[in-house]
Amino acid sequence: MTDIMSREIQLVSRPNGMPTAANFAIATTKLEPLQEGQVLVRNLYMSVDPYMRGRMSDRKSYVPPFALGKPLDGGAVGEVIESHAKEFKQGDVVISSLGWREYFIAAPKALHLVSPDIQPLSVYLGALGMTGMTAWAGLNLVEVKDGDVIFISGAAGAVGSIAGQLAKLRGCRVIGTAGSAEKVKFLQEECGFDIAFNYKTAPIIEQLNQAVPDGIDVYFDNVGGETLEAALSVLRTYGRIIACGGISGYNEESPQAGPSNLFNMITKRLTMKGLIVSDFLDLQDKFEQEVGSYFRDGKLKNKETVVVGIDQAVSAFIGLFAGKNIGKMVVKLD
Structure with missing residues (x-):
């Protein structure tokens, strides 16, 4: 694996009221060498969601708050670039909670394999996500x-x-x-x-x-x-x-x-x-089977508002609170 530099969005201060661009920063990091049992993924799409606002405050909730100076987490669809794990191979399409960054290295348990035949792949963050x-x-x-x-x-x-x-x-x-x-x-x-x-x-x-x-x-x-x-x-x-x-x-x-x-x-x-x-992750296969069939049969529509570039992720997130999205707001990584 050659050296890979990855941009990521970090939370640098906790918002008071409506978040602003000043609460975030874009950082560039160098990925560590890939180890046995690990998978290198390049994110193709990432999700921005209103619930993330709660994790930006330092208070107890059902999930821990985002740490300052660290990349945010969120849903993402990515492509396996290199794999040292038997569960995945190069070219596989996976979903994870490791959005807000261009590349990442993870263990197989952090990834969920999906079919590349369903398009657009961003549907795995919306109707099928x-x-x-x-x-x-x-x-x-x-x-x-x-x-x-x-x-x-x-x-x-x-x-x-x-x-x-x-x-x-x-x-x-x-x-x-x-x-x-x-x-x-x-x-x-x-x-x-x-x-x-x-x-x-x-x-x-x-x-x-x-x-x-x-x-x-x-x-x-x-x-x-x-x-x-x-x-x-x-x-x-x-x-x-x-x-x-x-x-x-x-x-x-x-x-x-x-x-x-x-x-x-x-x-x-x-x-x-x-x-x-x-609470319902044990039913994910049942959900994907039922709702996936509706989508494939044309009975369910997946509406998206798409912005392009990781540098637009923060404005896309803030736009959720101004109602700038119709359907799912996603960021396409270029």
Whole structure:
């Protein structure tokens, strides 16, 4: 193996509120010689995701915070350049959590082999990746079934757009919110949502009451805040909530106030379940088989917003909080 220099994105300071470019730096490192049992991978695509914002703060959570002066972690699709491990060979396509860098060396257990026949390969970060699996696992978590009326917030994002399509395939009536007319059109015309509306044009509760006067059975929460409060008002008795995310509060410097109508959890006998996709990794093969078949058959669409170059990764990440993505935001490494 000749000397390989790899650029990587490091966290150099912890954000206060909205992250800025000053919180990050691009560093160049020289890879160590490849050892027996190791694999050299060149990343082709990397993922930027809202959950990463939580790991930039130095507080206890379900995963450790990112270390300062070290490369960030995140989903990536790469190609094996050289292998000293029997499990992989040169040219294999793999997914890993070692994004935010151009090259890396890892043990086989850090890699998951995928088929190069499915294109684009970035789909393994979207519909067939952890965001797609989050959507699939969330629907299973509260047993979403034929005939359910489901409301999805952040519906034009990576998770929401897949959750809506999968719910339609189960026979549900699907309602979604998004932040622009373009995104509303995407939900209705490409994802097949029955109803979609722009939460910026009128109060969410008013638009929900108009869209579903008889209420909803399930709320897939990617936003929290005002949208969660509205959902608590329109959920039917014995309704279910999938607590997947709360992007409206990720950059708040102090905690948001909770819903004023939380007592509805009691009076309506609601169920609310938290969702962390890593709890479902033992079902990854089942997910890939089921959702992969939908994708191959053209029943599931994978929408992407693609930026090019590792030097654009930080702006792509920050853009998530300004709603600059439709579907999955990915970075193509050049």
